Amino acid sequence: MAAPDPGIGTLAGNEMTMSETSPPESRQGIRDQVDGRLHGSGSGLDAVASTEDLSITFARGRQRIHALQGVSIAVQPGEIVALVGESGSGKSALGLCLLGLLPTRPAPEVAGTATICGVDMLTSPESEKRAIRRSRLGAVFQDPMTSLNPTMRVGAQVIEAAGSEDEALSLLEAAGIPHARTRMRSYPHELSGGLRQRVMIAMALAGEPSLVIADEPTTALDVTVQAQILELIRELRETKRTSFLFVTHDLAVAQQVADRVVVMYGGRVAESGPAGAVFDSPYHPYSAGLLDTRITLDGPLAVELPTLAGDPVDNSVVFSSCPYLPRCPSAQARCEDGVPELRQLDADRWVACPISADEYSGPGLVSIRSKARRAFQPAPRTLDLTESPDSPEIQLRGEASDGKASSHQVVVTVNDAEKSFPLGRRDSGRAVLALRGASLRVMAGESVAIVGESGSGKTTLLRAISGLTPLDSGSVQIEGRSPQMVFQDAGSSLTPWMTVGDILGERLRKERMSRHARRARVIEALRSVELSAGVVDAKPHQLSGGQRQRLAIARAVMVPPSVLLCDEPTSALDVSMASTVVNLLGRLRSDLGIAMVFVTHDLAVARTVADRLCVMYLGRVVEEGPADLVCSNPGHPYSIALLESVPGRGRFSPVSGEPPNPVNPPAGCSFHPRCPQAEAACSATSPCLKTGQGEEMSGLHPGDHHLVACIHWGGRLGSS
Amino acid sequence: MVASVFPAITLVALLVPILAPDNPLIPVTTSSGMSSFVAPGHHGFLLGSDLIGRDVFSRVLYGIRTSWFSAIGVIASGMIIGGAVGLVAGASGGLVDSILMRITDAFLALPGPVIAICVVAAMGPSLFHTLVAVAVVWWPFYARIVRGEIRALAGRTHVDAARLAGVSRFRLATRHLLPGAVPAIVVTASLDVANLLITMAGLSFLGLGAPEPAPELGAMAAQGMQFLLTDWWVAVMPGMAIFALALLSNIAGDGVRKLWGRS
Numbered sequence: 001m002a003a004p005d006p007g008i009g010t011l012a013g014n015e016m017t018m019s020e021t022s023p024p025e026s027r028q029g030i031r032d033q034v035d036g037r038l039h040g041s042g043s044g045l046d047a048v049a050s051t052e053d054l055s056i057t058f059a060r061g062r063q064r065i066h067a068l069q070g071v072s073i074a075v076q077p078g079e080i081v082a083l084v085g086e087s088g089s090g091k092s093a094l095g096l097c098l099l100g101l102l103p104t105r106p107a108p109e110v111a112g113t114a115t116i117c118g119v120d121m122l123t124s125p126e127s128e129k130r131a132i133r134r135s136r137l138g139a140v141f142q143d144p145m146t147s148l149n150p151t152m153r154v155g156a157q158v159i160e161a162a163g164s165e166d167e168a169l170s171l172l173e174a175a176g177i178p179h180a181r182t183r184m185r186s187y188p189h190e191l192s193g194g195l196r197q198r199v200m201i202a203m204a205l206a207g208e209p210s211l212v213i214a215d216e217p218t219t220a221l222d223v224t225v226q227a228q229i230l231e232l233i234r235e236l237r238e239t240k241r242t243s244f245l246f247v248t249h250d251l252a253v254a255q256q257v258a259d260r261v262v263v264m265y266g267g268r269v270a271e272s273g274p275a276g277a278v279f280d281s282p283y284h285p286y287s288a289g290l291l292d293t294r295i296t297l298d299g300p301l302a303v304e305l306p307t308l309a310g311d312p313v314d315n316s317v318v319f320s321s322c323p324y325l326p327r328c329p330s331a332q333a334r335c336e337d338g339v340p341e342l343r344q345l346d347a348d349r350w351v352a353c354p355i356s357a358d359e360y361s362g363p364g365l366v367s368i369r370s371k372a373r374r375a376f377q378p379a380p381r382t383l384d385l386t387e388s389p390d391s392p393e394i395q396l397r398g399e400a401s402d403g404k405a406s407s408h409q410v411v412v413t414v415n416d417a418e419k420s421f422p423l424g425r426r427d428s429g430r431a432v433l434a435l436r437g438a439s440l441r442v443m444a445g446e447s448v449a450i451v452g453e454s455g456s457g458k459t460t461l462l463r464a465i466s467g468l469t470p471l472d473s474g475s476v477q478i479e480g481r482s483p484q485m486v487f488q489d490a491g492s493s494l495t496p497w498m499t500v501g502d503i504l505g506e507r508l509r510k511e512r513m514s515r516h517a518r519r520a521r522v523i524e525a526l527r528s529v530e531l532s533a534g535v536v537d538a539k540p541h542q543l544s545g546g547q548r549q550r551l552a553i554a555r556a557v558m559v560p561p562s563v564l565l566c567d568e569p570t571s572a573l574d575v576s577m578a579s580t581v582v583n584l585l586g587r588l589r590s591d592l593g594i595a596m597v598f599v600t601h602d603l604a605v606a607r608t609v610a611d612r613l614c615v616m617y618l619g620r621v622v623e624e625g626p627a628d629l630v631c632s633n634p635g636h637p638y639s640i641a642l643l644e645s646v647p648g649r650g651r652f653s654p655v656s657g658e659p660p661n662p663v664n665p666p667a668g669c670s671f672h673p674r675c676p677q678a679e680a681a682c683s684a685t686s687p688c689l690k691t692g693q694g695e696e697m698s699g700l701h702p703g704d705h706h707l708v709a710c711i712h713w714g715g716r717l718g719s720s
Numbered sequence: 721m722v723a724s725v726f727p728a729i730t731l732v733a734l735l736v737p738i739l740a741p742d743n744p745l746i747p748v749t750t751s752s753g754m755s756s757f758v759a760p761g762h763h764g765f766l767l768g769s770d771l772i773g774r775d776v777f778s779r780v781l782y783g784i785r786t787s788w789f790s791a792i793g794v795i796a797s798g799m800i801i802g803g804a805v806g807l808v809a810g811a812s813g814g815l816v817d818s819i820l821m822r823i824t825d826a827f828l829a830l831p832g833p834v835i836a837i838c839v840v841a842a843m844g845p846s847l848f849h850t851l852v853a854v855a856v857v858w859w860p861f862y863a864r865i866v867r868g869e870i871r872a873l874a875g876r877t878h879v880d881a882a883r884l885a886g887v888s889r890f891r892l893a894t895r896h897l898l899p900g901a902v903p904a905i906v907v908t909a910s911l912d913v914a915n916l917l918i919t920m921a922g923l924s925f926l927g928l929g930a931p932e933p934a935p936e937l938g939a940m941a942a943q944g945m946q947f948l949l950t951d952w953w954v955a956v957m958p959g960m961a962i963f964a965l966a967l968l969s970n971i972a973g974d975g976v977r978k979l980w981g982r983s
Contacts, residue, residue: 468880485884493881497899506895507885555885 047074048136048210048243049098054112055267056093056102065315067093069267070112072342075211078241080233082248082258082275084290086574087545088315090267091247095213097121098245099139100129117210138204138212138242142219144196148188154199155184161206168202174239175202176232192658193454194225201232208240215247222453223601224655227645230257249574251294252648255279260348263287266313266323269342273349283351285330293579295570295604297631297646304583305608308576312544322353330355409479411562411595412442412465413700417474418619419460423663432662434460435471436619441700442563442595444479449598449610449627451642453659457619458599462565465597480562488568490552494540500526500551501536507558521558529554529584546577550584557588563595564588570605582609603646607631612704615639618660618670624689625706635692635708637675669710677712687711722975725968726910729788736785740778741766744935747773757951768953770944776953780961783937786930787965790851791916795909797855802862803898803905809863810870811893821867828860832919836928847930850923858916865908869901903980911973914966921962937962 052072058065068090075081085091096102097114100121114121119132141147149157158168165184172180175198188196197217204212214233218226234257236242248254254261255275262272263284271284282288292306299305310327321336322328328335332355342350417438420431434457442448450458463469464476466485487493494503504522513521523533529550540548549569556564569585570578582605589596600606606613606627613630615623615638623636634640641655657674660666666673672682688696689707694714697707708714732739741764742748748755748769755773758765767777809820836853843849873879874897882896923929924938932939937958944955 466884468883482886483884485881487877487881489877493877495878495882495896498895502895506882506887506891509888509891510886552881555881 046076048077048079049114049116049245050074051094051097051114052112054094054097054114055110056090056097057109058103059106059108063316066267066318067108067315068097069319069339071264071267071269072112073262073269073272075243075245077210077243078237079260080237080244080246080258081260081262082246082254083262083264084248084251084254085264086249086290086312086576088266088313089264090315091249091264092215093267094264095215095245095247098211099137099213100124100133135207136210138206138209140197140200140204140212140214140217142216144193144200144220145188147200148196150188152187153184154186154188154191154196158184158199158202158206161203163206167206171202171205172199174205174236175199176228177202192225192661193221194228194658197221197225197229198232201229201236205236205240205242209242211243211245213245213247216249217246218253219248219250222659223603223647224453224641224645225659226253227647228656230647233257250647251279251290251575252296252646256647263290266319267315268319268323268339269350269352270324271349271351271353272342273346273351277346277349283345283349284324284353285328286324289327289329290575293576295579295582295602295608296648297604297607297643299604299608301608301628304586305579307580307583312546312574312576409444410441411444411479412440412483412597413475413477414438414440414461414465415475415477415700417461417464417476418472419457419464419469420472430663433619433665434662435464435474436665437474438616438619438621439474439698439700440465440614440621442597444562445589445593445595446612447589447596447598447610448612448614449600449606450614450616451600451603451606452616453601453642455618455659455662456616457662458616459567460619461616462567462597462599465563466565478562481559482561483563483565484556484561485565485567486549486552486556486569489572490549491540491545493552494548494555496540499537499539500543503540503551504555504558507555525554525558526551528557528588545573546580549573549577549581553581553584553588557592557594560592560594563597566596566598566600568600569598571600571602578605585609603631603642615642618662618665620670620709621689622671622709623707625708626704629706633706635706635713636671636710637677637712638671639708641674641676681711685711687713690714723910723972723979725972725975726913729965729968729972730792733785733788736781740775740781742775742778744774744779744782745933748775749773757947757954759951760953760957767957768951770940770954771947776940776957779935779940780937780957782935783940783958784961784965786847786935787917787920787937787962790847790920791913794851794855794858794916794920795912798859798862798912799905799909801855802859802864803866803901805859805863806866806868807870807893807898807901810867810874811889811897813871813874817867820863824860824863824867827857828864830857832857833923833926833928836923840928845928845931847934847936850920850929853928854916854920854923861912862905862908865904866901869904870897873897873900907973907977907980910976911970913973914969917962917966917969 050073054068054071055066056068058067071090071094073081073094083091083094098116098121102108102110110122116132117136119128121129121132148154155168158172159165162168162171168184169180172183177183177195177198183191183195191199218229221229230253233244233246237244246254246257258275260273261275261278263270263278263286265286271278271282271287278287279291282291289308293308295305308327309329313323319339321338322340325331325335334354340352340354342352344350417435419435420433423430423432438457438461440448440461450461452458460469462485464471465478466483467476501519501522504525505518508518508521519536522536526533526536531547531550531554535543535547540551543551566585570581573581585596586609588594596609598606598609610627613625613627614621615630615636617638623630623634623639630639631643634643645655655674660670666683668683668686669675672678675682687709689698689709690696690713691705691707692714697705755763755769756771758769758773760766760768765775765777767780770776770779805820805824809817832854835857836850839849839853879892879896882892887896920929921938924936925942927939927942929936929939940958941955941962944958948955
């Protein structure tokens with residue numbers, strides 16, 4: 001590396017040599033050059049990355065979107081900073097700014113500075129920005145599939161960034177890729193999502209960058225893999241002293257990984273400080289609200305979740321007062337006097353809230369938090385809608401009463417379901433084995449959550465119940481009205497060229513009624529999900545994500561089904577919207593008396609919404625029981641692993657290994673290759689669901705038993 | 721903006737009986753009596769006159785009118801027949817899809833001009849017969865495009881959602897699938913107009929169109945060929961008209977494509 005590189009001399013004058021294919025040996029050279037110029041200019045900046053009073057305005061049609069409004073942040077060497085915010089907070093725009101990758105056509109209006117190691121990434125010439133990106137920066141994005149070149153072997157792509165094969169190999173090994181040398185010969189589509197993200201991290205680490213900007217790097221991953229990646233990032237920080245700017249909407253992830261947190265709201269910094277301090281005692285009402293609305297594994301059950309009041313921030317206005325004011329439970333009169341500046345609380349704590357701690361009795365920060373908390377708490381009402389006079393439940397209830405089943409009736413019976421999807425040519429014989437003998441029953445009015453990693457077959461099971469996916473063998477029986485489904489991406493489940501009124505009115509086509517009566521029913525249904533009647537003529541794309549989700553729910557329960565199937569109903573929503581949707585589903589459930597089946601990867605959501613929990617692994621149910629019991633006292637090593645992988649809690653010990661490949665499930669207990677408790681017998685027997693007393697039961701048993709399919713469960717010698 | 725060329729040409733075609741100075745079928749008698757092969761710009765003939773003294777300008781205008789409405793008619797029939805076949809095939813899938821698409825393939829394999837010759841030979845020369853012959857080979861193209869669009873849409877979540885909502889198959893096809901294919905059909909059709917104009921002019925040039933003395937651009941060009949060296953305008957003027965019409969259609973088609981946001 002120290003050898004003089006012949007390319008350096010021409011670098012400044014010739015952009016072409018700086019292209020992505022230039023010999024990466026020159027990285028060190030570029031860095032020396034950059035450093036030299038930096039030190040020469042005498043700007044002795046400590047921060048690896050910093051922005052000062054950064055504002056960005058995008059023009060979208062006639063609207064002007066103020067993505068950032070005067071943001072100043074800094075990332076110190078070896079520090080992991082989490083940038084937390086909901087959609088529209090400007091967190092991703094900030095990341096793009098620091099990478100110097102803002103769109104050029106149409107170019108946004110930019111003010112302020114964004115510097116990486118002293119080089120301004122906004123105004124510097126492209127060649128200089130490229131030099132910084134090569135030598136100082138790494139980037140990891142949400143979807144590694146689109147960031148990798150599908151036509152190149154991953155090894156070749158990493159070598160391109162790293163410079164040599166040996167270097168690439170050591171990077172891949174540092175990124176925790178098992179059998180790195182053989183993996184280098186794979187194409188991106190041959191790798192799992194987690195491995196692809198590790199490849200991206202390896203590429204980002206090439207050339208020992210000072211800073212890696214990671215934009216939602218774990219959002220698309222399974223919770224177990226997310227846990228591994230978060231561990232990896234902390235480890236890399238320790239071993240390589242790399243700084244990370246970690247952009248995420250997930251507070252728990254931020255809490256797990258970050259040293260310092262910057263909470264953003266409406267394109268501004270609301271609060272920043274050490275992660276521990278911010279999460280333990282948030283000062284800004286927004287941070288406090290976000291933390292309170294988070295769905296956690298230890299929150300209270302059977303009460304409505306706290307939600308953030310009001311609508312998400314509108315980015316098309318320039319604020320003249322605190323952007324959070326319309327939603328703030330602690331607002332004071334003087335909050336309207338201009339946008340609050342960041343003020344220093346402690347050595348490293350800043351907050352943009354003018355309310356001082358002494359304005360409240362009691363010990364400062366805590367009292368503000370508890371005041372906020374009180375305001376967020378729902379009115380003390382039960383989950384029954386009949387008590388709230390403003391809820392238009394008349395029609396829906398009337399519908400429900402005739403379809404309502406007694407509580408002992410089984411509404412869904414899935415018996416020994418098997419389903420495989422052939423891979424490629426039909427005669428090749430290879431197939432994804434999505435379901436391998438799963439059984440499930442759902443009682444009337446009951447709520448069941450199915451959890452598992454991708455490839456566990458949970459969505460296939462849900463689609464089989466809905467009737468959309470026919471089974472290869474086994475049976476599905478439904479009592480009462482045909483099931484309805486709320487899809488993961490509500491936006492794409494609504495026909496884009498139809499109006500809200502048409503989409504809802506369609507459910508009533510079987511009933512003879514006047515146009516006027518139908519419209520009244522539609523408006524009633526909109527109100528029941530807290531949408532205003534004004535949206536009836538809107539098209540789905542004119543609604544926000546949360547509104548679309550509520551519309552999808554309204555369609556599903558307009559004619560109440562016997563069972564409502566929900567496929568990851570909250571995963572595409574912001575933190576504050578998720579709890580609103582969970583509350584809504586809970587209310588509809590108790591009001592209409594319908595059973596619900598949730599598919600989710602989020603154990604906290606599962607525990608909150610469900611009476612009973614089913615843990616699936618490779619097309620089979622491995623554990624089943626009362627939700628709270630399974631979460632507090634999991635029996636199957638896989639359930640334990642899932643729980644331990646949930647970020648933001650004290651214990652955090654990710655299970656090793658990749659999510660399994662459903663094309664080729666292991667013999668015996670499918671989990672044994674990853675199981676920390678595996679023994680020889682595990683690869684030979686495939687255990688059945690058993691009670692704690694060792695009594696075998698299928699998934700169709702009556703009652704609320706805690707069943708686990710593991711030879712260690714109950715009597716240790718079991719039935720093996 | 722550019723897309724408005726389509727309605728503009730249609731308007732011109734509608735107004736031809738008013739715009740044309742003379743009857744396209746009857747020779748014009750001038751003061752000197754003889755009016756054959758008058759050069760463009762003389763004796764009030766804007767584009768000259770032909771062998772028997774008919775006004776070339778009027779004949780070209782009527783020719784444009786015929787070509788334009790023929791093209792629109794064939795495209796409309798292609799959109800309707802092809803759209804229906806494609807919609808049924810795409811929305812049904814499975815065996816119905818396979819059978820309908822194989823039938824479509826068979827029609828796609830028919831040679832257009834040969835079919836036209838056969839039809840004209842069997843039923844006698846007439847514009848309508850030619851149009852039927854062209855329409856028979858034209859619709860499979862649309863069927864394939866519509867079917868492809870519908871297949872792609874059928875895999876989307878909103879179709880699953882509609883199915884669960886208890887929507888009938890007919891309504892599923894017409895309300896949840898077809899509107900999604902409309903942009904593709906319209907864009908394809910607008911880029912197809914020029915194609916069709918040239919194909920039909922070619923058939924007419926070969927004598928497979930409306931028989932004499934009907935003013936048709938292809939036929940006029942064919943007749944004018946024998947006088948090309950002495951009285952060039954008789955052949956060149958209708959040729960220029962075909963060229964201009966096709967060019968304008970292509971530009972307008974491109975405009976439609978941009979308008980509907982397709983690349």
